[in-house]
Amino acid sequence: MTEQLKMDEVQPRLLDETGQGAITRPMDRPEGALKVSGRATYAAEYKAANMAYGVMVRAAITRGSYTVDEASVKDMEGFLGVWTDHMIRNSAQGTMNTNPVQPGLNIQYFGQPIAVVAAETFEQARHIAHALRIDYTSEEGFEVDPETASQVDESVPVDQGDLDRAMADAAFTVDATYTTKPHNSAPMEPHASLAEWDGERLTLHGSYQMLKYNRNELADSLGMDAANVRILSPYVGGGFGSKLGIAPEAIGAAVAAKALKRPVRCVLARQQVFQMVVRRTETRQRLRLAADADGRLTGVGHDNWQSNLPDEQFAEPVTAATHFLYGGENRRNAQSVARLNRMASGSVRAPGEAVGMLALENAMDELAEATGIDPIELRIRNIPEIHPESGKQYSSRSLAQCLKEGAEAFGWQDRQAPKARREGEWFVGMGVASAARTNILMESKARVTLNPDGTALVETDMTDIGTGTYAILCQIAAEMLGLDPSKVTVMLGDTDLPPASGSGGSWGAASSGSSVFLGAKAIRARLAERLGCAPEALRLQDGVATGGNNRRPLAELMDGPLVEEGHIQPGSKSDEMAQASYGAHFAEVAVNSVTGEVRVRRTLSCMAAGRILNEKTAASQVHGGMVWGIGSALHEGVEHDHRTGHVVNDDLAEYHIPVHLDAPRHDVLFIEERDDHANPVQAKGIGELGISGAGAAVTNAIYNACGVRVRDYPATPDKIFPHL
Amino acid sequence: MRPFDYVRAETTSDALRADGRIIAGGTNLLDLMKLEVETPERLIDVTRLDLREIEAQENSLRIGALVPNSDLAADERVRRDYPVLSRALLAGASGQLRNKATTGGNLMQRTRCPYFYDTAQPCNKREPGTGCQAREGFNRILAILGTSDKCIATHPSDMAVAMRVLDARIEIESPSGETRLLTLDEFYLLPGDTPERETVLEPGELITAVHLPEPPKGRQAYRKVRDRASYAFALVSVGAAVNVEGGKITDAALAFGGLGPRPWRDAGVEEVLIGETPSAAVFDKAADVLLRDARGFGANDFKIPLTRRVLKAVLSELTGVAQ
Ligand SMILES: Cc1cc2nc3c(=O)[nH]c(=O)nc-3n(C[C@H](O)[C@H](O)[C@H](O)COP(=O)(O)OP(=O)(O)OC[C@H]3O[C@@H](n4cnc5c(N)ncnc54)[C@H](O)[C@@H]3O)c2cc1C
Numbered sequence A: 001m002t003e004q005l006k007m008d009e010v011q012p013r014l015l016d017e018t019g020q021g022a023i024t025r026p027m028d029r030p031e032g033a034l035k036v037s038g039r040a041t042y043a044a045e046y047k048a049a050n051m052a053y054g055v056m057v058r059a060a061i062t063r064g065s066y067t068v069d070e071a072s073v074k075d076m077e078g079f080l081g082v083w084t085d086h087m088i089r090n091s092a093q094g095t096m097n098t099n100p101v102q103p104g105l106n107i108q109y110f111g112q113p114i115a116v117v118a119a120e121t122f123e124q125a126r127h128i129a130h131a132l133r134i135d136y137t138s139e140e141g142f143e144v145d146p147e148t149a150s151q152v153d154e155s156v157p158v159d160q161g162d163l164d165r166a167m168a169d170a171a172f173t174v175d176a177t178y179t180t181k182p183h184n185s186a187p188m189e190p191h192a193s194l195a196e197w198d199g200e201r202l203t204l205h206g207s208y209q210m211l212k213y214n215r216n217e218l219a220d221s222l223g224m225d226a227a228n229v230r231i232l233s234p235y236v237g238g239g240f241g242s243k244l245g246i247a248p249e250a251i252g253a254a255v256a257a258k259a260l261k262r263p264v265r266c267v268l269a270r271q272q273v274f275q276m277v278v279r280r281t282e283t284r285q286r287l288r289l290a291a292d293a294d295g296r297l298t299g300v301g302h303d304n305w306q307s308n309l310p311d312e313q314f315a316e317p318v319t320a321a322t323h324f325l326y327g328g329e330n331r332r333n334a335q336s337v338a339r340l341n342r343m344a345s346g347s348v349r350a351p352g353e354a355v356g357m358l359a360l361e362n363a364m365d366e367l368a369e370a371t372g373i374d375p376i377e378l379r380i381r382n383i384p385e386i387h388p389e390s391g392k393q394y395s396s397r398s399l400a401q402c403l404k405e406g407a408e409a410f411g412w413q414d415r416q417a418p419k420a421r422r423e424g425e426w427f428v429g430m431g432v433a434s435a436a437r438t439n440i441l442m443e444s445k446a447r448v449t450l451n452p453d454g455t456a457l458v459e460t461d462m463t464d465i466g467t468g469t470y471a472i473l474c475q476i477a478a479e480m481l482g483l484d485p486s487k488v489t490v491m492l493g494d495t496d497l498p499p500a501s502g503s504g505g506s507w508g509a510a511s512s513g514s515s516v517f518l519g520a521k522a523i524r525a526r527l528a529e530r531l532g533c534a535p536e537a538l539r540l541q542d543g544v545a546t547g548g549n550n551r552r553p554l555a556e557l558m559d560g561p562l563v564e565e566g567h568i569q570p571g572s573k574s575d576e577m578a579q580a581s582y583g584a585h586f587a588e589v590a591v592n593s594v595t596g597e598v599r600v601r602r603t604l605s606c607m608a609a610g611r612i613l614n615e616k617t618a619a620s621q622v623h624g625g626m627v628w629g630i631g632s633a634l635h636e637g638v639e640h641d642h643r644t645g646h647v648v649n650d651d652l653a654e655y656h657i658p659v660h661l662d663a664p665r666h667d668v669l670f671i672e673e674r675d676d677h678a679n680p681v682q683a684k685g686i687g688e689l690g691i692s693g694a695g696a697a698v699t700n701a702i703y704n705a706c707g708v709r710v711r712d713y714p715a716t717p718d719k720i721f722p723h724l
Numbered sequence B: 001m002r003p004f005d006y007v008r009a010e011t012t013s014d015a016l017r018a019d020g021r022i023i024a025g026g027t028n029l030l031d032l033m034k035l036e037v038e039t040p041e042r043l044i045d046v047t048r049l050d051l052r053e054i055e056a057q058e059n060s061l062r063i064g065a066l067v068p069n070s071d072l073a074a075d076e077r078v079r080r081d082y083p084v085l086s087r088a089l090l091a092g093a094s095g096q097l098r099n100k101a102t103t104g105g106n107l108m109q110r111t112r113c114p115y116f117y118d119t120a121q122p123c124n125k126r127e128p129g130t131g132c133q134a135r136e137g138f139n140r141i142l143a144i145l146g147t148s149d150k151c152i153a154t155h156p157s158d159m160a161v162a163m164r165v166l167d168a169r170i171e172i173e174s175p176s177g178e179t180r181l182l183t184l185d186e187f188y189l190l191p192g193d194t195p196e197r198e199t200v201l202e203p204g205e206l207i208t209a210v211h212l213p214e215p216p217k218g219r220q221a222y223r224k225v226r227d228r229a230s231y232a233f234a235l236v237s238v239g240a241a242v243n244v245e246g247g248k249i250t251d252a253a254l255a256f257g258g259l260g261p262r263p264w265r266d267a268g269v270e271e272v273l274i275g276e277t278p279s280a281a282v283f284d285k286a287a288d289v290l291l292r293d294a295r296g297f298g299a300n301d302f303k304i305p306l307t308r309r310v311l312k313a314v315l316s317e318l319t320g321v322a323q
């Protein structure tokens, strides 16, 4: 049986009634011990009998066509073959569900995956891939510079009132341009696939975030029926967007395995993750803020320039939070996407907010400075009654509370004027930024089984990309079925299981959590029936059912396992209400007056994301967000060569992400909240909330410390010391 | 990675006789081999050799070529008498790398120029005559001193900068059984027309030790500016030993990292300082001398003013004179 719910109505807060005490508590992740002891098997660790090794080959020109010269390598030791069939130009975009661009023997950027070689050992395959002769026919006229691109897609998604007029009439204005460099997702685990064929059936052990889409993308890329594809991703070592869509190594492994009639494993080298998956686009952003004498916004303009390959539908939603975070009647956003011969742009860690909120929240800091109003007060003053563009009501929104309680806990009252606080060579300052991330509900299914012995099983093709999915699905089932969480087993990451939302867009926990909730709710209804009480009267706790003056252990109520499927679908609530998670980030930094080096001293985030399903995994998400926020503020930036467009810093030695010393103490506070409009578990997304705005708190703190406004990210020493 | 033979040397003479490429900690060489930037046909593993001692000799210290960077940094005598070396080592790489990295390997590590690492890019150092793609490319971390038309790479070592300050000498054994001692200036070559040749070490020769002479007089410092708090190569680093007596600078030794194709030392800088009363003006003059021929290539232009600032800060710190 399937318990279906389309989210058209506010749902009762059943999880506040159940009383098992499994939900919300900071439970350790059940698979944690496996992971830290090396017993959780990741894609690149599977071995199949008679397995061969595949290595991807990249294009070493920027534009043109090619052929591979198999003869150049066919006598090398271990050589098994080289193939160019079905190659995808870059990873599929998230939720694409079809094949990405397959350019045949054409090259559109330097680094594009153009072939796969296979050999008996990994070392042989890598050597052959290196030795393989490629005959190129280069084409001139490629473009790699966003500032001079000839093909630019322009749009003006929002043009409301008269922003120019508002700027002209304003008591205070900010008109500033900010730039961010491209980012790489940089998951710890590189992309990896092991492909095995059984006749027409393909099984792929991969490292992916959204299996039901990935299955279709893989099948479509290979020209086969998706029903014949099974993907397994029980453990994923981080994705950050780069594993939303099927990636080149999956195609390479599948093509080689089919031709060889042997299993083939293909793992991307770190450099290939930097070159051929997807990057976050660079952005240039112009922010215009118009405010009246009280600092109330009358106009908000946020224009952005970015780039992508031709024929990619994705554009970084830079203004995602700008639409609804602050008021102001006159509004305008324009977007330009330059078409370039550089690696594709796609989703990387909070696409949109991660870079858009750097600029927006810096501009708010500049407005605070201009008006002389405290940055927290200025933000609170500009929280709109209704969505300033759509006129919709907001669902739960604790932004003001996050700002106030965060400020209190952080010691914001000790903040001083720029350059006022000095310790030896170091200027010390504090910064704040709002956090906001749109909340999304996606269709998701899960099967829940309750056994008479008081154990339960949750099955779904949902993934855990290091986020804590195993933990929270376990807790939801345990809470609903009245079991200790240790009695619940969660099986994830297999397309043979009911299809889930996948992990992305911060919708995974609430969407797949709702499906588990619904499956368990259906089991509760059947138990209530057997106990002879109304479902609302049923209490389940520690394996005992109580209701209607009856009290029975589960075993006595059941003659076999109870199996129910939960199925959540987004409904009218998604359109009716403006839904988002909110928060506030605080940072204290020190800036060296000699060198311009920035050292973050401490940070705090106060977050509100509806019901917190697990305080520990939720806080860990926010920690991760702050680390990436520090990275985007201070360190990260892909460098493209200005002649070829290739990625120059393609490893973790030269693409800097924060190390421990860069990311010191981070306190996370949660505001108690329920979002009745979001879904039946009243939770909202938290995964990407942590990064949204975080970097701006850091750069605002730099300004407060030393009086230097860095608008050109990242804030490396060379951008700061010349102004000190 | 190209297939290669592997030989384990049990004695120094084994190592000298075997014809091939020396591998010690492997933290640099293996990375380069995976990328086929380096393609040795045979590796000579020297890690079993008896070169792991730090021995006190008369007024000096002899550091075996296989002493790990972490052990050297932690050595009591080094910390007491040569703190610039200990600090420089700890400013480099990460704890895990320092455990593996050896004294000899650190001296011989190759540039981090990103074009050198990518075999699809022209690079005179990797493939002589193909051109230098970094010069007009992304050269943020590359050199401003000692460059040539052919190459603008830096030597990335922190340890070597400190050794340069300390007038260390590198002990080299050659297959003929001869032993030489070279200063770092004698050891490292400028790129000129042959950037592929980085040192005077001949094929078959082995670094067996580094000798530190008597500790310099006065105070020592190592200051490294980098893009993140740890685990990043120097944008600019300054190693220094300075002595002030009777209000005058009597001794000064300064070396610089991140600026040139070898740990950079310029006697002219020290001449400006010695005999003078320390002051911001004198420090500026020293910076003028150091940077008179400095040349940026765009993305690394900032290193010129940054070096001046760091040099002045280090001199202020060591002489106790406010900037
Ligand atoms: C990510 C990363 C970050 C790093 N950051 C820094 C940093 O911030 N600062 C810094 O200074 N260094 C840094 N390093 C470099 C590190 O210090 C060197 O890799 C290390 O010192 C090399 O020593 P090894 O023993 O591993 O050398 P190997 O890799 O074994 O050898 C390197 C070279 O030295 C030669 N060689 C080794 N021993 C001898 C000998 N006895 N005689 C002759 N030739 C010899 C080898 O043939 C080879 O050419 C970093 C390295 C990495 C990978």
Ligand code: SF4
Pocket: B111, B113, B114, B115, B116, B122, B123, B124, B125, B126, B131, B132, B133, B134, B135, B142, B150, B151, B152, B153, B195
């Ligand atoms: S700077 Fe030197 S190492 Fe770098 S590309 Fe040029 S020649 Fe090669």
